Amino acid sequence: MSTRRSRSRQSGSARITDDQINELVSKLQQLLPEMHNRRSDKRSAAKVLQETCNYIRSLHREVDDLSERLSELLANTDTTQAALIRSLLTQ
Amino acid sequence: MTTTHPKNPTTHPKNPTTNPSSVIRTRFAVRFLHAMKKLNKKTPPSRRYHTIRAAACASMASAVGPRRAWSRAILRKIRARTLHDHLIHKSRNHRLITRRKSAGLRGNPRDQEEVGFRQEDDLRGLVPGGEGMGFCRLLSETAHYIKCLRAQVQVMTNILDHYSSS
Numbered sequence: 001m002s003t004r005r006s007r008s009r010q011s012g013s014a015r016i017t018d019d020q021i022n023e024l025v026s027k028l029q030q031l032l033p034e035m036h037n038r039r040s041d042k043r044s045a046a047k048v049l050q051e052t053c054n055y056i057r058s059l060h061r062e063v064d065d066l067s068e069r070l071s072e073l074l075a076n077t078d079t080t081q082a083a084l085i086r087s088l089l090t091q
Numbered sequence: 092m093t094t095t096h097p098k099n100p101t102t103h104p105k106n107p108t109t110n111p112s113s114v115i116r117t118r119f120a121v122r123f124l125h126a127m128k129k130l131n132k133k134t135p136p137s138r139r140y141h142t143i144r145a146a147a148c149a150s151m152a153s154a155v156g157p158r159r160a161w162s163r164a165i166l167r168k169i170r171a172r173t174l175h176d177h178l179i180h181k182s183r184n185h186r187l188i189t190r191r192k193s194a195g196l197r198g199n200p201r202d203q204e205e206v207g208f209r210q211e212d213d214l215r216g217l218v219p220g221g222e223g224m225g226f227c228r229l230l231s232e233t234a235h236y237i238k239c240l241r242a243q244v245q246v247m248t249n250i251l252d253h254y255s256s257s
Contacts, residue, residue: 052214059240066247
């Protein structure tokens with residue numbers, strides 16, 4: 001049992017195979033809006049990571065923007081929350 | 092709402108948080124709307140944006156729960172901040188907090204030598220809790236985090252549309 005544990009720990013941290021990394025990188029690549037269409041062409045991992053960072057930043061900006069607009073809207077409207085929740089959950 | 096993920100009709104039974112299912116989406120919506128409801132009552136208009144932004148982040152982490160490293164990192168941060176406020180308020184004792192913060196900053200360094208991307212550090216700064224992760228962990232957490240951010244954007248857009256139309 002102890003050998004199994006130590007082996008799994010090794011594979012978890014130190015012995016990461018290139019295959020594992022390639023698989024994870026290609027999974028990430030498929031999530032990127034600009035890259036998932038070109039699945040056939042093999043991008044370098046560094047390029048995928050770069051695009052991933054850009055995408056996360058753009059999503060953060062989108063949430064910033066939505067928060068901004070929601071706070072402005074909240075200031076102007078008096079809303080019935082119960083109806084809103086109900087309508088969203090039944091969508 | 093679930094129609095946006097046609098590729099994942101079923102969630103994996105062993106790991107339900109692999110993809111942000113409609114369950115997480117709904118959980119996020121409920122938590123976020125609850126936070127907005129509270130905000131309506133007692134938050135001054137000048138603090139509204141910050142409160143909503145923080146609520147979006149906290150609601151998402153809470154919807155995912157402690158099963159993911161990135162959501163754990165956010166939840167831990169919130170808890171530390173609450174504790175911080177509490178201690179400041181009570182006794183102005185900063186020492187415990189500063190020590191904890193510096194200890195958590197840099198976890199284990201990079202495990203592999205062959206993947207020393209400059210972009211990796213960039214990514215660690217963007218994914219919550221990314222500083223302490225191994226490289227493979229960082230990649231899989233990033234994938235999940237991106238899916239959740241998308242779900243977050245979608246739900247918030249729905250809410251905004253609803254508000255605007257009503």
